[in-house]
Amino acid sequence: MLRFDNVSKRYVTGLDVLAGLSFEVAAGEMVFVTGHSGAGKSTLLKLVGLLERPTRGQVHVDGADLARVRSRGIPYLRRRIGMVFQDHRLLLDRSVFDNVALPLLITGTPRGEIARRVRAALDKVGLLARERAAPQMLSTGEQQRVGIARAIVGKPPLIIADEPTGNLDPQLSVEIMNLFAEFGEVGTTVLVASHDLFLLKRMRKRVLVLDHGRLIDDFRPGEAA
Amino acid sequence: MSARHRSGGEAAATRRPRRPWRELLEAWRDQHFYSFFSSLGRLAARPFTSALTVLVLGLALSLPLFFWLAYDNARAWSGGLREARDVTAFLDPAGDAGAAVALADELRRRDDVAAVLVRSPEQGLAELRQLAGFGAALDVLDGNPLPSVLVVTPRAADPAYDPPLVAELRADPRIDLVQYDAAWRRKLSGILQLGERLVAVVAALLAAATLLVIGNTVRMDIQTRTEEVAVMQLIGASDRFVRRPFLYSGLWYGLLGALCALLVVVAVELALAAPLGRLLGEYAQGAGVRGLGPPLALVVLGAGAALGWIGAFIVVARHLASGRPAR
Ligand SMILES: Nc1ncnc2c1ncn2[C@@H]1O[C@H](COP(=O)(O)OP(=O)(O)O)[C@@H](O)[C@H]1O
Ligand SMILES: [Mg+2]
Numbered sequence: 001m002l003r004f005d006n007v008s009k010r011y012v013t014g015l016d017v018l019a020g021l022s023f024e025v026a027a028g029e030m031v032f033v034t035g036h037s038g039a040g041k042s043t044l045l046k047l048v049g050l051l052e053r054p055t056r057g058q059v060h061v062d063g064a065d066l067a068r069v070r071s072r073g074i075p076y077l078r079r080r081i082g083m084v085f086q087d088h089r090l091l092l093d094r095s096v097f098d099n100v101a102l103p104l105l106i107t108g109t110p111r112g113e114i115a116r117r118v119r120a121a122l123d124k125v126g127l128l129a130r131e132r133a134a135p136q137m138l139s140t141g142e143q144q145r146v147g148i149a150r151a152i153v154g155k156p157p158l159i160i161a162d163e164p165t166g167n168l169d170p171q172l173s174v175e176i177m178n179l180f181a182e183f184g185e186v187g188t189t190v191l192v193a194s195h196d197l198f199l200l201k202r203m204r205k206r207v208l209v210l211d212h213g214r215l216i217d218d219f220r221p222g223e224a225a
Numbered sequence: 226m227s228a229r230h231r232s233g234g235e236a237a238a239t240r241r242p243r244r245p246w247r248e249l250l251e252a253w254r255d256q257h258f259y260s261f262f263s264s265l266g267r268l269a270a271r272p273f274t275s276a277l278t279v280l281v282l283g284l285a286l287s288l289p290l291f292f293w294l295a296y297d298n299a300r301a302w303s304g305g306l307r308e309a310r311d312v313t314a315f316l317d318p319a320g321d322a323g324a325a326v327a328l329a330d331e332l333r334r335r336d337d338v339a340a341v342l343v344r345s346p347e348q349g350l351a352e353l354r355q356l357a358g359f360g361a362a363l364d365v366l367d368g369n370p371l372p373s374v375l376v377v378t379p380r381a382a383d384p385a386y387d388p389p390l391v392a393e394l395r396a397d398p399r400i401d402l403v404q405y406d407a408a409w410r411r412k413l414s415g416i417l418q419l420g421e422r423l424v425a426v427v428a429a430l431l432a433a434a435t436l437l438v439i440g441n442t443v444r445m446d447i448q449t450r451t452e453e454v455a456v457m458q459l460i461g462a463s464d465r466f467v468r469r470p471f472l473y474s475g476l477w478y479g480l481l482g483a484l485c486a487l488l489v490v491v492a493v494e495l496a497l498a499a500p501l502g503r504l505l506g507e508y509a510q511g512a513g514v515r516g517l518g519p520p521l522a523l524v525v526l527g528a529g530a531a532l533g534w535i536g537a538f539i540v541v542a543r544h545l546a547s548g549r550p551a552r
Contacts (some may be wrong), residue, residue, distance in 0.1 A: 049459070072463075079461035089456050105259060106462045108252025150460070 001027040001158060001189040002048065007057030009043055009213075017043045018213040021057070025191065027157065030184035032200050033193045035210035041193035044210070045160045048191065049081050050074050062157060079107055082151030084161035088143045090135040096122070096146050097131040103154040121149040125179060141172040148179060152188075159183060161192045165199065177203055256466065264473030267446060275478070278442045282435055282482025286529060287489040289428035290517065294490070296420040298515050303413055311378050313404040314394050318346075318372040325373035328399055332377055337390050342376040349374060372401060432532055439478045439536035443471050447544050455548070464545050471541045472534055479533020483526045490517055 002025040009018040018040045025031050033041045046052040047059050050066055059066045062080060069077055090099045100121055104114045122128045125145035127138075135143055144164060151159055161180065165173035177199060180190050184205075194200065200207050201221045209217035244252075268275040316325055322345055329341045349371040354360050379388045387407050395403045447454065457467050494516050501514050 051459070075458070075461045075463040075466075077461075078459065083459055089452070089459070091453055091456060102457070103460045105256070106457070106460065106466055108249070108256055110248065110251055111255060154461075 001025055001029070001062060002191065003058075003060040004044075004047075005058045005060075007047065007054045007059060009040070009047065009052065010055045016213055018047075018054075018210075021213075021215055023208060023215060023218060025189060027189055028184060028187045030181055030190040030203075030205045031192070032203070032205055032207045033191065033210060034195055034197070034200060034207055037195065039210040040213040041195075041210060042162050043213075045162050045191065045193055048158075048160055049083055050077055075106075079103065079154060080156050080158065082154065082156040082159040084144075084147050084151045084159065084164045086163040086166040088135075088147035090143060090146055090150070092135050094134075095131065096127065096133050096135065096138070099135065099146060100131075100149045100153050103150060107154065117153055118149075121153040122146075124152065124182075125149045140167055141176070144168065144172075144176060145179070148176070152183060156188070158189045159191070161190070163193055163195070165194065165196060170198070173199055174202065181205070256469070260469040260473050264470045264477060267470065267474050268477055274442070274445070278438060278478055279481045279485050281438055282478060282529070283485025283489055285431050285434050285438070286483055286486035286525065289424060289431050290486060290490045290521075290525065291493070292420075292424045292427050293521075294494075294515070294517065296417070296424050299420060300417055301515050303417065310381075310407075311376050312388075312391055312394060314375045314377060314397075314400045315402040315404070316373045316375065317399055317401045318370070320373070320399060322373065324399065325375065329375055332375070335390070337380050337388060338377055339380045340378040342378075344374045344376065346371040346373055432528070435479065435482065435529070435532045436536040436539075439475050439482075439533045440540045442478060443475050443537040444540045444544075446474060447471065447541065454544070458548065467545065468538070468541045472537045475533035475535075475537025476530050477533065479529040479531070479536075480526060482533070483529025486529070487517070487522055487525060 004021045004023050007018060007021040008016055010016050021044070033044055035041055043052065047054050047066075048061060050069060053066075061077065064077070066077070091102070097118055100118045101114050104117060109117070119128060119131070122131055125148050127142060127145055127149065130138065130142065135146060138146065144167070148161075148164070151161075159180070164180075165176050168176065173196065177192075180192060181203065184190050204220065204222045206218070206220045208215060209219075316328070325343055325345070329343045332338050332341050346369045350363065350369050353371075354363055377390070377394070379390050387405065391403060391405045391407075394400055454467055494514070498514050498516075
């Protein structure tokens with residue numbers, strides 16, 4: 001589903017943020033990317049969604065070599081990736097429903113189907129009753145769940161989330177992570193960047209550890225380590 | 226965007242899914258509906274800025290219209306003047322009526338003369354009396370000071386040159402004064418040509434100004450929506466999708482600006498029509514003020530809409546290009 005071959009990334013500032021990264025993630029797998037702040041977690045996720053391009057090496061998403069995706073193709077790649085952000089990035093001037101509907105509107109989904117799928121997504125994150133609410137009226141945890149509903153509404157085969165629980169208390173964080181784990185169970189590949197070691201231990205999923213842009217460990221808590 | 230990524234090596238993940246045309250048509254309609262209303266919402270969200278933009282555009286667009294109307298009226302009004310080729314000869318007042326008729330007969334026999342009209346001093350006086358205000362002044366005179374007048378129509382000739390007839394009349398001792406306004410008429414034609422050019426230049430300048438004003442307004446609109454644009458792009462919106470509501474905004478600005486310009490012009494027309502009509506009526510019988518016709522109004526609306534669309538397109542294209550990852 002996801003393959004990095006000897007990927008390096010250097011920003012114009014000159015430092016290698018990622019160096020010689022190689023790993024593979026199978027379809028339906030849930031993987032955490034962790035490491036100290038500045039280790040390159042966000043950069044790794046950005047390469048997957050073509051927010052940035054690697055300086056060296058190849059990234060394959062769902063069999064597609066991203067180096068061959070031109071500017072015009074980027075939107076179509078992103079439609080197959082659900083993105084979740086630490087600060088949720090909801091549009092504050094629209095209702096919860098309209099926020100979640102956005103990816104479907106973009107792909108030109110028929111209106112009746114939009115309503116059906118938005119409700120299904122909101123139901124999955126437990127916010128069906130709040131579809132008419134404005135994002136500001138929700139709690140931080142609820143806002144993050146709306147962000148997740150928006151990421152899954154298009155049924156993408158891959159979900160990437162950058163510190164999705166960074167702003168949440170431990171209890172809420174576990175709930176959110178369990179939500180991601182559920183998607184994994186239905187065949188969706190999930191890649192989550194997080195530096196919350198307690199959470200990683202608890203989830204018992206595969207973990208990639210970055211240190212100054214190098215992959216220094218790849219393990220599953222409770223199995224080998 | 227018609228770019229389907231069909232080539233074998235192109236990423237499967239970025240291939241556009243094929244769908245039945247009917248569904249595509251409905252999606253297209255839905256998206257335009259969405260853009261149409263969201264662009265109106267954008268205008269309404271900042272009513273003061275929008276109104277200001279529309280007013281500025283209205284005044285800017287009305288200016289070339291006023292120039293054009295002035296030119297159009299001047300052209301229509303001077304049409305008769307420019308056509309007339311008559312030579313007017315004022316005879317020596319010392320001569321009597323018989324001398325005038327004799328000279329007229331002499332001229333009629335010439336090959337290059339089409340017609341000669343004799344107007345006696347009495348006719349001239351009667352005409353003068355009819356003109357408002359002159360009656361009392363004429364009563365003060367004891368005799369008739371007016372000369373006999375011959376209006377000579379030359380046979381058609383090249384309008385760029387004075388016919389030789391004019392010079393011969395000027396040399397004739399029986400004639401006091403020859404009035405032939407060809408030179409003045411040629412000048413009038415020149416002025417009208419200049420006016421036409423001026424209208425075009427003013428229209429071009431203000432079209433450019435319109436483009437800039439709308440571009441700038443849409444740019445401010447984008448700036449307040451950078452986050453929205455960024456999020457849209459992250460969740461897979463094509464450039465087209467992001468661009469569309471802004472294009473509609475530009476279209477609305479242009480259209481409303483043009484409508485505003487038309488209203489300004491019509492208001493000024495209504496205010497000026499009566500006094501101007503009276504003034505013109507005294508010079509050119511029957512020629513009223515020429516206003517703005519429906520065809521021109523449609524052209525103005527279309528031009529406004531097109532300028533708005535183009536202005537918005539340029540600005541949004543720049544913004545989108547700046548947000549792409551470098552290769
Ligand atoms: N756009 C950028 N330009 C230059 N340097 C960047 C950019 N984004 C991130 N960096 C640098 O790259 C390093 C890794 O950043 P990041 O991937 O955000 O790490 P993490 O998410 O693990 O904290 C940091 O040193 C950061 O300063
Ligand atoms: Mg980060």
